[in-house]
Amino acid sequence: ISDRKATVNSSDGAQKLLRERLCHQKLPDQPVGLDSQYKHLLELLRRTAVHGESNSVLIVGPRGSGKTMLLGCVLRELMSLREVQKNVLLVELNGLLQTDDKIALKEITRQLHLENVVGDKVFGSFAENLAFLLEALKKGDKSSSRPVLFVLDEFDLFAHHKNQTLLYNLLDVSQSAQTPVAVVGLTCRLDVLELLEKRVKSRFSHRQIHLFSSLSFGQYVDVVRAQLSLPPDFPDPKFSDEWNHSVTKLCEDKTVEEILRRNFNGSKDFRSLHSLLFLAVSRVSVSHSTLREADLIEACRLISADSKANVLHGLSILELCLIIAMKHLNDTYDGEPFNFQMVHNEFKKFIQRKSHSIHKFEKPVVMKAFEHLLQLELVRPVDSGVCKVQREYQLMRLMLEHGQVMEALQKYPQCPTDVKQWALSAFG
Numbered sequence: 001i002s003d004r005k006a007t008v009n010s011s012d013g014a015q016k017l018l019r020e021r022l023c024h025q026k027l028p029d030q031p032v033g034l035d036s037q038y039k040h041l042l043e044l045l046r047r048t049a050v051h052g053e054s055n056s057v058l059i060v061g062p063r064g065s066g067k068t069m070l071l072g073c074v075l076r077e078l079m080s081l082r083e084v085q086k087n088v089l090l091v092e093l094n095g096l097l098q099t100d101d102k103i104a105l106k107e108i109t110r111q112l113h114l115e116n117v118v119g120d121k122v123f124g125s126f127a128e129n130l131a132f133l134l135e136a137l138k139k140g141d142k143s144s145s146r147p148v149l150f151v152l153d154e155f156d157l158f159a160h161h162k163n164q165t166l167l168y169n170l171l172d173v174s175q176s177a178q179t180p181v182a183v184v185g186l187t188c189r190l191d192v193l194e195l196l197e198k199r200v201k202s203r204f205s206h207r208q209i210h211l212f213s214s215l216s217f218g219q220y221v222d223v224v225r226a227q228l229s230l231p232p233d234f235p236d237p238k239f240s241d242e243w244n245h246s247v248t249k250l251c252e253d254k255t256v257e258e259i260l261r262r263n264f265n266g267s268k269d270f271r272s273l274h275s276l277l278f279l280a281v282s283r284v285s286v287s288h289s290t291l292r293e294a295d296l297i298e299a300c301r302l303i304s305a306d307s308k309a310n311v312l313h314g315l316s317i318l319e320l321c322l323i324i325a326m327k328h329l330n331d332t333y334d335g336e337p338f339n340f341q342m343v344h345n346e347f348k349k350f351i352q353r354k355s356h357s358i359h360k361f362e363k364p365v366v367m368k369a370f371e372h373l374l375q376l377e378l379v380r381p382v383d384s385g386v387c388k389v390q391r392e393y394q395l396m397r398l399m400l401e402h403g404q405v406m407e408a409l410q411k412y413p414q415c416p417t418d419v420k421q422w423a424l425s426a427f428g
């Protein structure tokens with residue numbers, strides 16, 4: 001019994017550890033495949049932090065490509081230097097949070113702990129205010145001012161602020177030799193420079209670090225293995241050995257390879273890989289304490305589930321019939337838009353000619369069902385109600401593919417046979 005208890009504890013521990021790892025709570029020991037970018041960024045920021053040189057740089061890459069992670073790893077190494085730790089100040093802003101420059105300035109003041117120094121002072125301009133803040137940092141030892149690293153996440157959103165005042169002023173400071181500052185922008189927009197006003201653009205250093213994954217499939221599988229393996233300091237070495245052995249075997253499995261390859265071909269980014277592995281790890285339980293092929297298959301199924309098809313499973317039979325009627329209209333009129341009246345006619349034809357299981361519904365009831373489909377956005381008006389046409393005659397489109405409807409029908413619980421046959425018949 002005590003053996004079993006130990007296994008349960010270890011299995012719980014392993015699951016907790018891996019789930020935390022996959023939930024982005026920890027920086028990786030080393031970014032994978034980003035060595036040159038890492039060195040480049042570290043060198044740039046080191047020059048600001050240690051030698052007091054100002055600079056600006058943009059980190060550009062798609063969502064989940066590791067921009068935040070790269071900066072985090074670089075800052076971790078930088079801050080481990082003692083002279084930097086005591087000296088450098090970090091200000092982190094995010095375009096989603098600081099939606100205008102006034103809010104951003106308040107946040108800068110807060111992060112620099114200068115609220116008391118600013119007090120009730122009124123400033124003539126943004127530049128004056130920022131200059132005051134940077135000047136305040138010099139107090140004490142005027143000869144050397146403390147370097148400030150400004151991190152602007154979602155950098156492109158700051159370009160929408162009025163007159164781009166914040167960007168202008170930060171980049172202006174980063175160009176002049178007053179205070180050592182580094183401005184680091186993170187963005188997923190490749191065309192971000194096009195968004196900058198001329199006077200702002202000219203103050204930017206034009207240094208860009210691009211993160212495009214050059215990972216091969218072999219490296220991708222290595223990452224999976226590393227992500228799923230337990231560390232050497234795991235409290236139960238016997239369990240950890242077994243687990244790691246099973247992970248290695250799992251990665252060699254043909255079906256698993258196929259799933260990983262599909263994921264890899266879809267997107268190489270780590271975030272989607274992490275969600276896949278997270279779902280798989282969550283399925284480990286007392287009854288099977290190692291990761292199995294079936295867990296990954298199920299995780300893959302969950303991740304690639306078609307949300308619209310899932311909505312279809314929850315429809316009433318009347319609503320489903322309307323969807324089939326629309327599918328027939330689409331087939332007959334080659335995808336041209338239709339209106340409610342046409343759908344209703346198609347449905348009536350079915351009831352009169354072929355149906356034994358569906359009884360007649362009053363028109364307002366059918367209309368109600370149709371409106372529900374509209375609410376679910378399975379049907380959308382062609383023009384979003386600009387001209388005032390009666391709802392019955394408004395042109396609509398079905399937002400589902402032929403295949404999605406047919407697949408949903410197969411899985412619909414207790415779907416009457418005549419409805420299925422109607423869906424399968426070629427001409428309604």
Ligand SMILES: Nc1ncnc2c1ncn2[C@@H]1O[C@H](COP(=O)(O)OP(=O)(O)OP(=O)(O)O)[C@@H](O)[C@H]1O
Binds near residue numbers: 026187
């Ligand atoms: N090269 C890599 N090596 C190790 N882990 C990585 C790598 N790339 C991405 N990751 C991991 O993928 C996850 C997503 O990365 P991150 O949050 O840094 O992306 P991002 O580019 O900042 O995304 P967003 O544009 O949404 O802010 C993180 O958990 C990160 O640790």
